[in-house]
């Protein structure tokens with residue numbers, strides 16, 4: 001499944017500035033898209049694929 005990444009809605013930077021980050025919680029690891037330019041953070045999801053999808057959905 002190809003994921004087309006949308007640019008950042010806050011600073012409008014190119015998708016190359018977006019990175020996938022993750023944060024460990026007690027029960028699982030949350031993945032989210034992070035903008036390297038303005039530090040905007042996408043929705044936290046349980047899988048990397050979902051994190052990208054949610055980022056794109058939000059636009």
Ligand SMILES: [Zn+2]
Pocket residue numbers: 008009010011012013035036037038039040
């Ligand atoms: Zn940004």
